[in-house]
Amino acid sequence: MQNTGIIITGSGSAVPAACLENSAMTALVDTSDEWITTRTGIKKRRIASEKESLSGLAAVASLQAIAMAGITAQDIDLILLATSTPDDLYGSACKVQAALGANRAVAFDLTAACSGFIFGMVTAAQYVNTGVFKNVLVVGADIHSRWVNWQDRTTCVLFGDGAGAVVMQASSSNNLLGFELRSDGSQNHYLNLGYTAQSQQLTKDITVGKGNYQHVTMNGKEVYRFAAQKVPEVIDKALFRANISVENVDWLLLHQANQRILDAVAQRLGIPDHKVISNLANYGNTSAASIPLALDEAVRAGKIKNNHIIAASGFGAGLTWGAAIFKWGK
Template structure:
C-alpha cells in the first residue's frame, strides 16, 4: 500500500517511439493536388512519419513506454497501471493489455482511453486521480496513434495533416504534488466537425430480425470550424488551468500544445503572451499525431536537455468529440 503522505504526483520520465519512414510534402504532391509550399504555409508541416506495415500500434506504444520507464529508472514489473490514449487500436476491444505484455509489466492493470487528440491530457489527469487516492504508486501513460490507417489519401484537406507516432510519461506518487492544476471539457454538439465515423449496412440475422454490419470510414474534418474552435477555447482552458494552479502565463517555462497546426500554436501563444522560444513545436517533422503529439513533443525537448527539474509545463489537447483540456505540471526528472 502507498504511504499516507504520498498524495502528490510527479512526472519522472518520458519516452517516444522512433519511426523511420517519412512521407514528405513533395511526395504527397504526387497523389493529390498540393505542394510543399502550400502545405507548409498553411500548417507548418513539412513531413510526417508513417508506421511500417509490420509495426502495430501496440509495438510503437510499448517502445515509447520502454523509453519512459528507462528514464524514470523504473522496472516494468513495478508499473501498476497503464493507460493507453489512442483512437486507432490494433483491436477495437483495446490494445493496452497487449502493450502490458510487450513491456513485461506483469503486475499492471491496463486499459485504453479514447479522447482523440485530447487523449493524452485526459489520461494524465485520470492517472493522477489513482495516484492521489493512494491506489497506485507507479503509472505509465502512453499516447499513440497510427492515423495513416484511417486517412483518405485522396483528400488533400486531411491527408496533409496526419502522421503516426507514440509518446509516454511515467507518473509516480510523491510527497510533493507536481500536477498543479487542470481543466477538461467536452461538447458533443460539435462532433460533426471532426470524426472517424462508423457506417453500417442492414443485415437480416433471421427472418424478422435485422442487425447491422459495417466498418469505420476515413477521417473527415471541417478545418475552418476546428481552427476557430481551437484558437478560442484553448487559451481559455489554459487560463482556467493556470488559475487552478495559482500560476499565470508569465510563469510558463514550456508551452506544449497538441501539434495540430502551427497557426493555432502561434495564436494561442500570442493571446497568452508566451514568447515563441518557450513554445514547443515539432509538427514540421511529425505532423498531427493525435494522442501522441504532446508526449512526443515533450520527450524531444526533454532529451535535448532543454527541460530542467521544476520547470513549469503548460499543456493542452484539443480535437474530436469535440474535447479539449489543459494540465499544468512541474517536470520532476533530471536531464535525459
C-alpha cells in the same frame, strides 16, 4: 485514505521508420510543399507500414520512459493507453502490458482523440492521489495513416503516426499543479471517424449493421475557430487552479495540430515564441502521441529541465479539450 502527490519522472517516444515528405505527396493529391507548409507548418510525417503496430510503437516509447524514471516494468501498477486507433477494437493496452512484461499492471485504453494524453495524465493522477497506485505509465499513441483518405488533401496532409509516454509516480511533492478538462458533443460532426453500417438481414424480422468505419472527416475552419478560442480559455482556467501566472510558465506545449493554431494560442496568452515547443514540421499531427512525443524530444534535447513549469493542452475530436499545468522531473 491520505492524498499523495505526483511527480513525472520519465519520458519516451517512438515513430515509424518511413518518412513521407510534402514533395512526395504531390503524387497522391493535388498539392505542393508550399501549399502544405504555409497552411499547416508541416514538412514531413512518419507513416507506419502494414507490419508496424500501434502496440509496438507504444511499447518502445514506454520502455524509454521506464528507463528514464529509473524503475522496471514490474514496478508499474497501471498502464493507461490514450489512443483512437488501437490494433484491436477491444483495446491495445493489454498488448502493451504483455510486450513490456509489466505483469503487475492493470491496463486499459482511454479514448479522447487528440486530447487523450492530457485526459490520461489527469486520470492517472486520480489513482495516484488517492493512494491506489504508485507508478503509472501514461501512453499516447495513434496510427491515423490507417484511417485517412489519401485522396483528400484537406486531411491526408495533416496526420502522422507515433507514440509517446511518461511515468507518473507517487511522491510527497505534487508536480501536477492544476488542470481543466472539457467536452462538447454537439460539435462532434466537425471532426470524426464515424461508424458506418452495411445492412445485413439475419432473419425475416431482424437486420443488423455490418460494422466498418469511414475515413477521417474534418471541417478545418470550424476546428481552427474552436481551438483558437477554447484552448487559451482552458489554459487560463488551469493556471488559475494552479495559482500560477502565465509569466511563470517556462514552456507552452500544445497538441501539434497546426502551426497557425500554436501561434494564435501563444499570442492570445501573451507567451513569447521562444517558450513554445513545436516539432510539427517533422511529424505532423500524431493525435494523442503529439504532446508526449514533443515533450520527450524537448527533455532529451535539454530544453526542458527539472522544475520547469509546462502548460500543456490537447484539443480535438469529440470535441474534447483540456489543459494540465505541471512541473517536470523529481
